[in-house]
Amino acid sequence: MTNATDLLHRLTSLLGPAAVITEGADLEPYAVDWRRLFPGKPACVVRPSNAQQVARIVQICREAGVAIVPQGGNTGLAGGAVPDATGTQVVLSLNRMAAIRSVDPVGLTIEAEAGCILKIAQDAAAAAGRLLPISLAAEGSATIGGVVAANAGGVNVLRYGMTRSLVLGLEVVLPDGTIAHGLRKLRKDNAGYDWKQLFIGSEGTLGIVTAAVLRLVPRPKHSVTALLSVADPAAALRLLELAQDELGDQISAFELISATSMQLVARHAGLKAPIAEGEWFVLIEAASSLAGLREAAETMLGAAFEQEIALDGVIAESGAQASQLWALREHVTESEAREGKSVKHDVSVPLTEVPRFLIEAGEALAAGAPGTRVNAFGHLGDGNIHYNVLVDANHDAAHVNRIVHDVVAAFGGSISAEHGIGQYRVGELARYRAAPEMELARTIKRALDPDNRLNPGKVLSA
Ligand code: 2HG
Ligand code: ZN
Incomplete structure (x- = not known):
């Protein structure tokens, strides 16, 4: 044989x-x-x-x-x-390992196998009257193991943190074939190294996540969703400040959508915003278990108009209308794919630098890669912008990457805020991360997977 x-x-x-x-x-x-x-x-x-x-x-x-x-x-x-x-x-x-093993509405935990679809885990939490606060466009196909391995972000990060902040326990198969059993449901566990953190976001290069215990939160009884248009990203940040003043810790999403994104969604998904056309849009969601949210949102909207921060805006009147507003945001990725070739950038910069970053990246592209179009949108509340560049066959993706990432680096930002490195950004990570940090990463990889048998060529070059 x-x-x-x-x-x-x-x-x-x-x-x-x-x-x-x-x-x-x-x-x-x-x-x-x-x-x-x-x-x-x-x-x-x-x-x-x-x-x-x-x-x-x-x-x-x-x-x-x-x-x-x-x-x-x-x-x-x-x-x-x-x-x-x-x-x-x-x-x-891991798609056959899809069981939900337990949901604890008092201890606020869910234990699921790696192949369990995120949406199914969300629904199980909801059936118990609780919320699994990881929400992303791919939730109907993404799995718990993948979400953990990628340390996925999504639209609720500004309130609940990345997946990492929700992982209480993990079971992981190590590259030597042993199983690390750490499916603990503890809120507090300071006993020794918190080794699970190594595997969260390691993209399957250090071990294989086979099951996880995630933290749940009480399910907010009320939510309010609003779509507003603003003149520019600087105004969007002023709106964030206003939202923080009026809605405080109830803000659960604060998303930026450019006019280009809206046009793509209109063209390819047939969806149109129910407010006047503008250059930039902000989708805000707030959620609370206590009443009074809508009044607070109305106060915020009133102040935003009075201070001329918002140009137009609407607060959803029903759950169905809120879903329609969210559909505009959720269809951007798919519409971008239908438009043609794009070069994706999943970047973050310090939040207050986002407006300047957008201006400077736009200028750098106009000078260095004429003919490209920017499709910018994303999680403004986290300083995470999907700065995707629509290109044609003549544009070189690596060149476009370099232009955008150089601007990101100048702002002290990250070349991957939430999507990870995979194979797509291996070269870029090595370029923008300083040598001691790269060596530290290699030391960890060598310690766990000395023969480079687990997902070689991802995150680090093979
Ligand atoms: C989102 O925020 C996803 O919708 C996808 O992270 C972003 O398509 C993208 O670049
Ligand atoms: Zn995103």
Whole structure:
């Protein structure tokens, strides 16, 4: 038997033939990301049903000297969950490990297996009268394991933090095939190193998350959603200040949408904002268990008009109308993809620098990459802008990246606020992170995965 046949044989005897995919068409969904930017070729796809099987797969692949690419919902935007094109890497999909093991409405926890779809976990929390406050456009396909491995952000980060701040416990299969059992439900646990933090956001390069305990919060009974137009991002920041004054800690989302984003959504999704056209828009959501939210939102809107911060605006009258306002924001990514080729930048700068960043990045692009169009939108409340650049065939993506990221660096920002490095930004991370920080990252990788068998070439170069 060749090594490859032997490997398939061992994996099939462990999992059964139905859980090992080797045929072309069936491999396809696991081989490429949804934007089809990072096509790969797996040796095979394995679909274990428990952590013991994951551990055995890791041991078998280790003995065969074969690399593993862990995969959740495959919704990432940085090519972090797809294999390379060599046809030698094994994709380990967690999609059969999808159980919700428990929801505790008093202890405010949910325990779920890695392959559980985020939306299903949200619904389970809601059925218990609680909220799992991770909300992102891909929530219908993204999985708990992927969300944890990517330290996903989304629209509620300004209130509840990134996924990291919600993880209480993890179970992880390590690159040597042992299982680290840390599914604790503790709010306070200062006993030794908090090792789970290493795996959150490590994009499957240090271990394979097989289950997680996440923190829930009480479910707000009231929410209010408003869409406003403003003249520019500086006005959007003044609006944020006003919202902080009037709505305080009840603000749960503060999203910026450019006119270009709105035009793309109108063109490709047929959705139109119910307010006058403008240059910039802000979608604000606030949520509370106490009454009086709508009055506070109306006071805020009144003040925003009086101080000439907002040009036009609407407060949703019903849940359905709130969903319509959110649909405008949620369709930007899909509409951008339909428009054609784009070069994505998921950047953050100190919040108060966002307006200057947008001006300077725009100027740098106009000078260095004429003919490009900027589609800027995102999580202004976190200083995180999706500064996506619409390009044509003549534009070089790496050149566009360099122009934008140089401006980000000049503002002391990050080249990836929430999407991660994957394979897309490996070179950029190495360029913009100082050598001691890169060496620290390599030291951690070497300590856990000395043979570079887990998701090689992601985050760090192979
Ligand atoms: C969002 O905020 C996602 O909608 C996707 O992070 C961003 O398409 C993008 O660049
Ligand atoms: Zn985002």
